Amino acid sequence: MAKTRQGLVIVNTGDGKGKTTAALGMMLRAWGRGMRVCMLQFIKHEKANYGEIKAARRLGLEITPIGDGFTWSSKDPDETVARAVYGWEQAQKRILGGGCDILVLDEFTYPLHFGWLDVDEIIAWLRENKPSTLHLVVTGRYAPQALIEYADLVTEMKEIKHPYNDGLQAQPGVEF
Amino acid sequence: MAKTRQGLVIVNTGDGKGKTTAALGMMLRAWGRGMRVCMLQFIKHEKANYGEIKAARRLGLEITPIGDGFTWSSKDPDETVARAVYGWEQAQKRILGGGCDILVLDEFTYPLHFGWLDVDEIIAWLRENKPSTLHLVVTGRYAPQALIEYADLVTEMKEIKHPYNDGLQAQPGVEF
Numbered sequence: 001m002a003k004t005r006q007g008l009v010i011v012n013t014g015d016g017k018g019k020t021t022a023a024l025g026m027m028l029r030a031w032g033r034g035m036r037v038c039m040l041q042f043i044k045h046e047k048a049n050y051g052e053i054k055a056a057r058r059l060g061l062e063i064t065p066i067g068d069g070f071t072w073s074s075k076d077p078d079e080t081v082a083r084a085v086y087g088w089e090q091a092q093k094r095i096l097g098g099g100c101d102i103l104v105l106d107e108f109t110y111p112l113h114f115g116w117l118d119v120d121e122i123i124a125w126l127r128e129n130k131p132s133t134l135h136l137v138v139t140g141r142y143a144p145q146a147l148i149e150y151a152d153l154v155t156e157m158k159e160i161k162h163p164y165n166d167g168l169q170a171q172p173g174v175e176f
Numbered sequence: 177m178a179k180t181r182q183g184l185v186i187v188n189t190g191d192g193k194g195k196t197t198a199a200l201g202m203m204l205r206a207w208g209r210g211m212r213v214c215m216l217q218f219i220k221h222e223k224a225n226y227g228e229i230k231a232a233r234r235l236g237l238e239i240t241p242i243g244d245g246f247t248w249s250s251k252d253p254d255e256t257v258a259r260a261v262y263g264w265e266q267a268q269k270r271i272l273g274g275g276c277d278i279l280v281l282d283e284f285t286y287p288l289h290f291g292w293l294d295v296d297e298i299i300a301w302l303r304e305n306k307p308s309t310l311h312l313v314v315t316g317r318y319a320p321q322a323l324i325e326y327a328d329l330v331t332e333m334k335e336i337k338h339p340y341n342d343g344l345q346a347q348p349g350v351e352f
Contacts, residue, residue, distance in 0.1 A: 008339060008347055012194060016331040022194035024201030025228075030349035032231025052201075055208025059235075101349070135347065154336035155192040161330035163184060171184055171311065173206035173277070 007134040009126075009151040013109060013143035016157035023104045023137050024052055030102050030135075031059060038062040038100035042087050043107040043140075051173050062100075066090065084111035088122065095130055102135040109140030112147060119144045126150065183310040185302075185327045189285060189319035192333035199280045199313050200228055206278050206311075207235060214238040214276035218263050219283040219316075227349055238276075242266065260287035264298065271306055278311040285316030288323060295320045302326065 010026075012019035027037040039056075041063065056063040066087035088111070094100050112119040123146050130136060138147065148154050186202075188195040203213040215232075217239065232239040242263035264287070270276050288295045299322050306312060314323065324330050 006347065013336075014334070017329065018188060018194055018198035018201075018331050018333065021201035021205070022198040024204050025194075025197035025199065028200050028204045028231045029197070029227030032227040032229070032234060033349040035349045051205030051208040053208070055204045058208060135349075148337065151337060152339035153193065155194050156334040156336050157194065158190070158332040158334055159330075160189075160332050161324065161327060163328035171182065173209040173211045173311075
């Protein structure tokens, strides 16, 4: 029975659609079971994720854009890096705080891929500190190999066909 | 502006996780925008999709397992085929009825792939009858080529790493 309560580390990566969307679906499913679900969004989306933020508010899910609490200080050499560091601190607080049964780090692969955060340090910290029952979900392209090795479940979303190639615009409600 | 209201045909296929889950995420996003979302489930899941059915009830989303309304008649030569035909009739009613802004046909690729339904007839019917503003989402492995050609947006979910290989069991709330 202990194994049934094992928290999974899940990575949704690849160039296709559905990485964040599948994480939202997991959140909805877990919410249906009365679990506490949280999402930290590391990258600002152009359209501000209008649909999911509105849905989250209606459901009482936590979806927090990292930009929200970040304040720029002149001591920070690079705002992009400083924002990623701030985001990771927020993630650590939620991982240690015990308030989430599922924590989604949305587009967290980018700070790792671009080297704004040190992936080996982060994996070492997670191995040490992640509560064994917490489900941790990471989304984004270019998932680093060290993250894939650490994860239990990795899915690549591959683009087979995309409507923008035919001149269609992104559809509200479906895509954002 | 007309293009912005174009209904998309979306296919989530492949051997990986996240096909149905991403469809659920789309439903959540659309629900957040006040759209009417419906899902017909063509294949019975072992665990009865407990999390999503519970969430759907709490949200007032329609998620209907095809098994629900199907009644076996001795005239049906093959129950599997008869159930698929019945499911497709239910889908047609919803497509024509106008009560859904997004309709998800969950695991609808299987009746097409296994030939319980004729994919060419179905695509021809959809080309003729699908309202242009309706978003139609089809999930499942083995999406037939004719469906991929008809679709606007096709994503393949590819399994890169799966925890069952390490002996972990499926996790309630996250996977079902």
